[in-house]
Amino acid sequence: MAEIKLNSTSITLEEITGTEGEKAFDIGSLRNETGYVTLDYGLKNTAVTKSEITFLDGEEGVLRYRGYPIEQLAERASFLEVAYLLIYGELPTSNQYEDFDHAVTNHTLIHEDMKKFFEGYPQRAHPMGVLGSMIGALSSFYPDVLNPDQNQNDIDRTIHRLLAKSATIAAWSYKNSIGHPVMYPQNRLNYSANLLYMMFGMPTEEYDLNDKTVSALNKLLILHADHEQNCSTSTVRVVGSSQANLYAAASAGVMALWGPLHGGANQAVIEMLQEIYDDGGASKQNVDKWLDRFKDKESGQRLMGFGHRVYKNFDPRATIIKKAADDVFEDLKVNDPLLDIAKQLEEFALNDDYFIEKKLYPNVDYYSGLLYRAMGIPTEMFTVMFALGRMPGWIANWKEMTEEKQPITRPRQIYTGKNKREFIDMDQRS
Ligand code: SDX
8 A cells, every 4th residue: 555645635646566576556446536637758657458468577577478478479379369369368279379360361361442542652661651551541441440339259360350351451562662563462371472473473473482471470460469658559559449449549559659769679670780881881980980879969969769568688589689680680691781881880888877877778679680681571661560560569468458348548648838918819929
């Protein structure tokens, strides 16, 4: 319990403890009993929900989906297996997985009328804008999602459609951006292989899938699948709390993820490394110069891919991705000078007082872009890959919130504007 004494009154706040020992005070009655609200920019100290989906410990660098350590899932599960776990709460039996995989695989086609949307976008359109708008448009082709009395089968079908069609939309937006013909999904391929096939296959020849690349993509998608109440997942919950449909909520999630401080960081990391490369490469002098720039607020530049709202230790995903990148680089015999710069920057930053004192470590975005790049994925598609990976997490959070019938999210504010004043006619204004 906590007691708050305010002038002549005092209230006690009930203490809540999570299954991993996290503690909170329930302030649900605060305003009614005291007239006070709390102010917490960025919600750095505020839990907006209880959740059973993902646990992370930022101090210890721990990440678990439904209790399973991310390291084990990344190594031993398929992306759709993890999607099932996040959405339905348990690892699927072989029959459950077969049904789920079949359902998602058989929803990969998009309506042929939707294909025409691509003709309307300029070729230079950023694929995140295309993905977010087309996911929102899915409700136009599947209006059953607007039915307020949907049963579980209806909801599951929408979940299957969203998981399946977002990958096809993503791949086709890439094809549109390079003027290539789209490749229709192949039901014989698993999710990751299908995505690579739709992005890099050509109708004129067989497409040889590289098993290591497929495996690396599967691992990347799993590592991005959920991350408790991050910016985009919180956005999905806020939009879904108004009872807007799942396509609308997911579309909003895509747009929130696009920001360079969030999912857009993987693209920003590569652009940063390229800038450093163009400016003089991985020499100690050049890397030192850039590190000083990242530490200087006046520069307006940050070491992208470093730092995290929650992780004040290594982001466990970054550790796994760095190892996967080394494996893929070796397998594909890729020699990327940007990787050398990234490793030099990381070594210098990890030994620099500024980054040590502020507990800034590499996050999920620091090496993921280099791995996507080694796989031939263009920079502008990096955040799209993040969105496809995060889709099961968004769906799981939307489903948890919806099933709990949580109230519409409508935060309070503290007004600091003008006090009451009288209207002045135009000819009296100076
Ligand atoms: C993701 O929330 C999630 O879980 C997100 C995510 C997910 O899976 O959904 O993990 C994915 O978004 C990863 C983060 C990707 N973003 C970047 O890599 C962009 C660079 N990093 C930052 O901008 C920053 O670290 C944030 C946005 C990630 C976190 O910001 P916070 O928690 O609001 O911290 P802050 O901006 O207040 O920074 C604290 C201090 C500041 O200095 P002071 O004002 O205290 O002097 O650290 C400094 C910042 O200037 N700082 C950095 C820095 N990150 C923070 N300085 C230089 N380089 C950086 N990268």
